[in-house]
Amino acid sequence: MIHLPPFVADIIFYVFCAIIAVQAFYYLYFFRRLAFYKEPLKPASLQYPVSVIVCARDEAQNLASYLPGILVQDYKTTHEIIVVNDNSIDDTKYVLDEFKKSFKNLNHILLTQEAKMISGKKFPLGIGIKSAKHEIVLLTDADCVPATENWMFKMQDAYSQAEGIEVVLGYSAYNK
Secondary structure, three states, rough: OOOOOOOHHHHHHHHHHHHHHHHHHHHHHHHHHOOOOOOOOOOOOOOEEEEEEEOOOOOOOHHHHHHOOOOOOOOOOOOOEEEEEOOOOOHHEEEEEEHHHHOOEEEEEEHHHHHHHHOHHHHHHHHHHHHOOOEEEEEOOOOOOOOOHHHHHHHHHHHHOOOOOOOOOOOOOOOO
16 A cells, blocks of 8 residues: 555545535536526417327237327317227237227227238338328327327427428437
8 A cells, every 4th residue: 555645645635625626516507507497488379280190010008008198188279199000910909999989089090911011110100191180290109108298289389389390309218
């Protein structure tokens, strides 16, 4: 073990404390805005009709868990939820039939085996978009749940904020 004179150990200690103090000041000064950030209040904007499209293949459990988050959105204007059932072999059809009894704005498109020759998600997504009744189309997945009950409003509001906006992307955190 190395023995240092007492004044050198004191200097190292004070330098260490100074570095910690500078770092603490930096975090408190620069990151306090993030820690105490509040979304600014915006005037109420118009709500436009939207179509939400969900593509699902063998997603019965995910639809049972996460589709209610989309169906119970606090959205006053006309909207539709289109679930494209892409050749599922599980109970996806029955789960959607049960939801359809309670939610009249839920539409269910069943793709059959004949459509299977075009593999991937593009075909069911295209079918869902073509069947959408409204100009604004929101896309999500069967294993995603909206962060808030205002997801539809926030997505269409961002879309309608300025001229020339054609695409709005939303962030989705991945939970294990």
